[in-house]
Amino acid sequence: MKKYPALLLWLGMSTPVFADDATLTEVLARLRQSGQASFQYQETRRLELATSPWQARGVMLTDAAGSLVKLQLQPSRIIMAISGDSLYYWDAAQNQRHSLPISYADEAAEQILIFRSILQGRTQEFQARYDLAADIQDQHWSLHMQPKPDQADENAPSIDISGDADPDKRRIFIRQPDGETTEYRIEKTTDQQATAYTIPQLLQEAGGE
Numbered sequence: 001m002k003k004y005p006a007l008l009l010w011l012g013m014s015t016p017v018f019a020d021d022a023t024l025t026e027v028l029a030r031l032r033q034s035g036q037a038s039f040q041y042q043e044t045r046r047l048e049l050a051t052s053p054w055q056a057r058g059v060m061l062t063d064a065a066g067s068l069v070k071l072q073l074q075p076s077r078i079i080m081a082i083s084g085d086s087l088y089y090w091d092a093a094q095n096q097r098h099s100l101p102i103s104y105a106d107e108a109a110e111q112i113l114i115f116r117s118i119l120q121g122r123t124q125e126f127q128a129r130y131d132l133a134a135d136i137q138d139q140h141w142s143l144h145m146q147p148k149p150d151q152a153d154e155n156a157p158s159i160d161i162s163g164d165a166d167p168d169k170r171r172i173f174i175r176q177p178d179g180e181t182t183e184y185r186i187e188k189t190t191d192q193q194a195t196a197y198t199i200p201q202l203l204q205e206a207g208g209e
Helices: 022-033 106-122 123-127 199-206
Strands: 038-046 054-062 068-074 076-085 086-091 096-101 128-139 140-148 158-163 169-175 181-188
Touching: 022 128, 022 140, 054 096, 054 106, 054 199, 068 199, 086 199, 096 181, 106 123, 106 158, 123 128, 158 199, 181 199
Parallel strands: none
Antiparallel strands: 038 054, 038 181, 054 068, 068 076, 076 086, 086 096, 128 140, 140 158, 158 169, 169 181
């Protein structure tokens, strides 16, 4: 996981046990979506050697073609993206730009692909890698994702996704095997906010065009 530290900024049970298959089906249905979407996010990372949490804010954009762009606005402006078969990273303040095929990114790519699957509701993709357990209590729902024991990636994180009656809000909690965690609180933007940025514009900037 240390091979591509810039790209890893995205993130920061032997047999699945389901209390109720209907509950799992309902929770997965809440995650599914299609077409273009835009989200505001608040990110909190707790690192092993840090004395206080690291926090960031920004927006994420997705489209029906499978592109995902994460635009960090605070504490500094950074673009991270996945589009087609490539990953992109652009930090203007540090003058750091990376572009590489997903197949070259090893564990970093796997985690980014899983995050995209979650955000875009591509449940069939993460079901292949994770055992799932779902729960619904009143208006609150949750999905626990545990890496399958036969997966080759020993660095795969466990993931918890939760929400309530508001379909536009979601919490994603990612725990790495070393104990470091990343929490995302995301909310769909309004139509007016969604027009502030576009995926083609941000991909061109990230690619240096």
